[in-house]
Amino acid sequence: MSDTLSPQIRFGSNAGQPATRRDGLAKVTGVATFAADNTPEGLLYAVYAPAKIARGRVSHLDVAAAEAHPGVTHVITPQNRPELQGDPSAKPTMFSFRTEVLQDDTVCYAGQPIALVLGETLEAATEGARLLAPQYVADPVRVALDDNLATSFEPAGFGLPGGASHGDVEAGHAAATRSIDVSYETAAQYHNAMETHAIVAQWDGDRLTLDTPSQALNLSCAGFAYFFGIPPENVTLRSPYIGGGFGSKAIPTGPQVLAILAARMTQRPVKLMFTRQQMFGPVGHRGATRQRLRLGVDENTALTVIDHEGLAETSTFDDFVEPAANASQDLYAAGALRASHRLVRLDVGTPGPMRGPGEASGSAALECAMDEMAEVAGMDPLEFRLRNYAETQPGTGLPYSSKALRECYAEGAARFGWEGRPLEPRQMQGADGLLTGWGMGTALFPCPMFAAEARATLRPDGTALFETSAVDMGQGAWTVLAQIAADSLGLTLDQVEFRAGHSALPDGGVAGGSGHTATAGGALHAAGGDVLRQLGELATEDPQSPLYGAGNSSLVARDGWLLLEEDESRRERFADILIRAGQTEMTGTGHGGRAPEAAGRHAMNSHGAVFAEVKVDPDLCQVRVTRLVGAFAAGRIINPRLTESQLMGGMIWGTSFALHEAARHDRRSGRIVNADFAGYHVPVNADVSGLEVITVHEDDPYVNALGIKGVGEIGIVGTVGAIGNAIWHATGKRVRHFPIRIADLLAP
Amino acid sequence: MKHFDYVQPKTMDEALASWEPGASWLGGGTNLVDLMKLGVTQPQRVIDLTRIPDLGEITFQQDGSVRIGAMVSNAALARHAGFAQHFPMVAEALLSGASGQLRNMATVAGNLMQRTRCAYFQEETAACNRRTPGAGCDARDSDEELRALLGASPACVATNPSDFCVPLAALEAQVEVRGVNGTREIPFADFHLLPGDQPERETALEEGELIIALHLSAAAAGFARHARYLKVRDRTSFAFATTAAAAALRMEDGIITEGRLALGAVAARPWRVAEAEALLVGHAPDAALFGRAAEAAMAGAEAPAHLEWKIDLARRTAARALAMAAVGTPARMPALPASPFGQQNGDLAHV
Numbered sequence A: 001m002s003d004t005l006s007p008q009i010r011f012g013s014n015a016g017q018p019a020t021r022r023d024g025l026a027k028v029t030g031v032a033t034f035a036a037d038n039t040p041e042g043l044l045y046a047v048y049a050p051a052k053i054a055r056g057r058v059s060h061l062d063v064a065a066a067e068a069h070p071g072v073t074h075v076i077t078p079q080n081r082p083e084l085q086g087d088p089s090a091k092p093t094m095f096s097f098r099t100e101v102l103q104d105d106t107v108c109y110a111g112q113p114i115a116l117v118l119g120e121t122l123e124a125a126t127e128g129a130r131l132l133a134p135q136y137v138a139d140p141v142r143v144a145l146d147d148n149l150a151t152s153f154e155p156a157g158f159g160l161p162g163g164a165s166h167g168d169v170e171a172g173h174a175a176a177t178r179s180i181d182v183s184y185e186t187a188a189q190y191h192n193a194m195e196t197h198a199i200v201a202q203w204d205g206d207r208l209t210l211d212t213p214s215q216a217l218n219l220s221c222a223g224f225a226y227f228f229g230i231p232p233e234n235v236t237l238r239s240p241y242i243g244g245g246f247g248s249k250a251i252p253t254g255p256q257v258l259a260i261l262a263a264r265m266t267q268r269p270v271k272l273m274f275t276r277q278q279m280f281g282p283v284g285h286r287g288a289t290r291q292r293l294r295l296g297v298d299e300n301t302a303l304t305v306i307d308h309e310g311l312a313e314t315s316t317f318d319d320f321v322e323p324a325a326n327a328s329q330d331l332y333a334a335g336a337l338r339a340s341h342r343l344v345r346l347d348v349g350t351p352g353p354m355r356g357p358g359e360a361s362g363s364a365a366l367e368c369a370m371d372e373m374a375e376v377a378g379m380d381p382l383e384f385r386l387r388n389y390a391e392t393q394p395g396t397g398l399p400y401s402s403k404a405l406r407e408c409y410a411e412g413a414a415r416f417g418w419e420g421r422p423l424e425p426r427q428m429q430g431a432d433g434l435l436t437g438w439g440m441g442t443a444l445f446p447c448p449m450f451a452a453e454a455r456a457t458l459r460p461d462g463t464a465l466f467e468t469s470a471v472d473m474g475q476g477a478w479t480v481l482a483q484i485a486a487d488s489l490g491l492t493l494d495q496v497e498f499r500a501g502h503s504a505l506p507d508g509g510v511a512g513g514s515g516h517t518a519t520a521g522g523a524l525h526a527a528g529g530d531v532l533r534q535l536g537e538l539a540t541e542d543p544q545s546p547l548y549g550a551g552n553s554s555l556v557a558r559d560g561w562l563l564l565e566e567d568e569s570r571r572e573r574f575a576d577i578l579i580r581a582g583q584t585e586m587t588g589t590g591h592g593g594r595a596p597e598a599a600g601r602h603a604m605n606s607h608g609a610v611f612a613e614v615k616v617d618p619d620l621c622q623v624r625v626t627r628l629v630g631a632f633a634a635g636r637i638i639n640p641r642l643t644e645s646q647l648m649g650g651m652i653w654g655t656s657f658a659l660h661e662a663a664r665h666d667r668r669s670g671r672i673v674n675a676d677f678a679g680y681h682v683p684v685n686a687d688v689s690g691l692e693v694i695t696v697h698e699d700d701p702y703v704n705a706l707g708i709k710g711v712g713e714i715g716i717v718g719t720v721g722a723i724g725n726a727i728w729h730a731t732g733k734r735v736r737h738f739p740i741r742i743a744d745l746l747a748p
Numbered sequence B: 001m002k003h004f005d006y007v008q009p010k011t012m013d014e015a016l017a018s019w020e021p022g023a024s025w026l027g028g029g030t031n032l033v034d035l036m037k038l039g040v041t042q043p044q045r046v047i048d049l050t051r052i053p054d055l056g057e058i059t060f061q062q063d064g065s066v067r068i069g070a071m072v073s074n075a076a077l078a079r080h081a082g083f084a085q086h087f088p089m090v091a092e093a094l095l096s097g098a099s100g101q102l103r104n105m106a107t108v109a110g111n112l113m114q115r116t117r118c119a120y121f122q123e124e125t126a127a128c129n130r131r132t133p134g135a136g137c138d139a140r141d142s143d144e145e146l147r148a149l150l151g152a153s154p155a156c157v158a159t160n161p162s163d164f165c166v167p168l169a170a171l172e173a174q175v176e177v178r179g180v181n182g183t184r185e186i187p188f189a190d191f192h193l194l195p196g197d198q199p200e201r202e203t204a205l206e207e208g209e210l211i212i213a214l215h216l217s218a219a220a221a222g223f224a225r226h227a228r229y230l231k232v233r234d235r236t237s238f239a240f241a242t243t244a245a246a247a248a249l250r251m252e253d254g255i256i257t258e259g260r261l262a263l264g265a266v267a268a269r270p271w272r273v274a275e276a277e278a279l280l281v282g283h284a285p286d287a288a289l290f291g292r293a294a295e296a297a298m299a300g301a302e303a304p305a306h307l308e309w310k311i312d313l314a315r316r317t318a319a320r321a322l323a324m325a326a327v328g329t330p331a332r333m334p335a336l337p338a339s340p341f342g343q344q345n346g347d348l349a350h351v
Ligand SMILES: Cc1cc2nc3c(=O)[nH]c(=O)nc-3n(C[C@H](O)[C@H](O)[C@H](O)COP(=O)(O)OP(=O)(O)OC[C@H]3O[C@@H](n4cnc5c(N)ncnc54)[C@H](O)[C@@H]3O)c2cc1C
Pocket: A677, A678, B024, B025, B026, B027, B028, B029, B030, B031, B032, B033, B034, B049, B070, B074, B096, B097, B098, B099, B102, B105, B106, B107, B108, B109, B110, B111, B112, B113, B114, B115, B161, B162, B163, B164, B209, B210, B211, B212, B238, B239, B240, B241
């Protein structure tokens, strides 16, 4: 990764340990301040009125009634909204969507902000927003995949995914001796992190301070600054703790921009926090998909073709097409592959990335289709996957940087007890009458890296300060990144002070794509290495040092000492090196990222295999996932405890995807009718009875210097298909949409 | 937030005196406060009943009947050892409802009075006859799944969402209510009203009356050995019923001498059909018999095409609940109360 790493950095004293969360105590005792916990002097509360129709225009707002309500100070509508300096339709950063900031009276989706009310109390602003009693001129809505025409599009980066193809697809179809042609649907899911989106905005002249959860602090600063015509460095963004991001907190949303605008207009601090219901609108969602999969095998049950066509919803005014078909591209050794996408424009908010974008939805369909193909071929699903195991990247022939998927299959299957699974469905019925089914799915997630910077400061007392703006979304970055940082200087975890979550710190990049630990961790590690390099130079060039003449590359750092590796009696304390050099501190900087050459030499993915057991009541058709075993190979595991949590969380989301989560629209207004947790279901404890994670050892010398892949998203992938397949195995019913519900299994 | 008066009477007389039209009684607030936040109900005055001491007692009388104070929490009632022993399916139904936190807050009276979960009722901007008489019903032609299969009217197709009320209906509880004109008892069957052309009238309570207690008779306790509640839903816990049934049998020498069956989530009140119960009497438990009883209980059910499965599921639920009751009440409350997955040692699934 970095050529400044000349002294050997011990890696492993802290990395590999199941350290508990450094922020755990602060969180459970309520000391940790989340964005909305900030209540500066003179605060105004902002509440936006959401549209209750999905298409049309607002014909009337009772502004007078709202303004007359005691405590309401301002009502902002398209008529009086102060100017923004930036164009809300522009995309100022890599992750931007057109933001809805009261441009006009048009309504493009239910939940869209149509006015903003400010009040001296939250209650006043809330009632003010209600008193606006909007009236609409409504147009017929399009909220289901068949409600509008499906169209193709030109790929264009974020939001408009390219497909993938290799080999001769038509020849692949023709060569198949057995084939399937199936369509799967996945439902729209809405972002609902525990912490809803919130912002506290304060202006001081042309300087802006924001408390808001952000998965990409410095990008968000640039995004917000753009709208207000100020340089990004004028924006201070604090995001020390985030109650879950999952992709929704990387992108500035309209209501947040409006709150900042309101603060500038009133010259007072303004707080806006989304209600749970408001999460079903402007913060992005996983768009519904319909995926057609045509697979064929030859007489040896080798895949001749994977033909994966994805159709996904997007909004009428911006583009984010779920890249579902791309989930098929790196996994199985098919003779030919085509992964393609089309879109359908609906009266919904713009979808966006949600934990495992593309892979989660795509794998749900692919893994079920793989089982359908195995069934047609009369083969065990695991054996069928092994038969079509990709030894090198399909299409390119590139080697994998590492791929312990075979071991994942083996260890997962052994732990689960897959052997002896009857091939036919409906073969396992217990004394309690319940049908049991076993299913599996393969998981794959790529290993992207963004770019991050970090700074390390060695202090005279031998402790060190590490700084990067990188955020902790709840996944444990406060701990994991500190572990990596400590290792870079050979220090213990408690000798390291770690500062993060503030935009004034070196740019920590984006917490997304499961690349955060690798990227920000790489930067921190390089920063520590930079300090060691300088220390080594000082020592080895100084005749007074026991290390004089040793040469940089044979040094190691441990417990505050720099030592000669082959003769540890030659050593010197960090502090002594600094003192003799007349320095009180030493600062190093580091960069994390992947060189483009490295990206071209290997295919890089995390892998896994998920095994599911379900029980189904044969008459009542209620389903319960009784066991999930996931075996994952994801490079070096920095913290097994937090990794297990991440993977478990992913697998639980997989359960949610398979059995529960779905936004339901009212077909006339287009409103989401189950926009709260009483109606929008995610699994509860009783839905998760047996959950086991295995991490399979994997050394990856190529993916990055630390050998880190990601674990944030892959847990969902594979799990959905495994559950769908297990339900088939229990019942003999192949349900081709998610979530799978009682009504589906009851149908004759 | 809309401003309202909040009063905390310390006695029943104070409570009755603080009533005014447009006021609401407050129990645990788990339903009322949510609806106030949604703007669905907007009381001028909220009268908190939780500080009135004598509303929080569970009292067994000499004759074996029990009187349950209106403000007893759902959790406390379900966990009351004597109560759960005598009325196991009531306890099972309570424990299958909502979540632990909600049951700690929710009161007996509040549970009886909880409003429908119809999504259009809960959305201020939707047309709803129950909320605004004469406004129309947006649910009727929608994909709403929580929809009455029985007893619906053109004006309203909402269901009563309570689990607790289903076994109470089966066991013929009495609701003791009090108003300025004194105290009266309302048989459970008359308590919740079908919508007819006045869906805004949901219960038999008169303006200004409040529930002060619930009574279950000694005869009701006679079903304790064969009484189960079954709740079917997509999520294993913390979800309203898709379908539910309370079944209670009295058996002598393997023959059913009396049967009770009430269905939940299928109508604006727990659904009981005398003919279905009569079918059971004099027979040994048998899957076909229970199937016929379930059929009779659902006689006349109607559903739009997208919900026809629910009629089938309700029948299956009723038949299964009867089968479970016939096997016998388990010695201990199942870890998953009322769940098809709550069976112990596999001995309860099939007769
Ligand atoms: C997320 C969620 C899930 C739930 N799941 C379930 C479930 O699965 N099964 C189920 O059965 N229930 C469920 N519930 C509903 C829950 O049981 C009710 O909210 C609760 O029982 C209401 O009791 P409360 O004391 O909080 O009533 P409150 O909210 O205080 O009052 C409810 C109504 O009763 C009236 N009222 C209160 N006390 C009296 C009185 N003494 N006399 C007359 N009127 C009175 C109030 O004016 C109000 O109209 C759920 C609720 C929520 C929020």
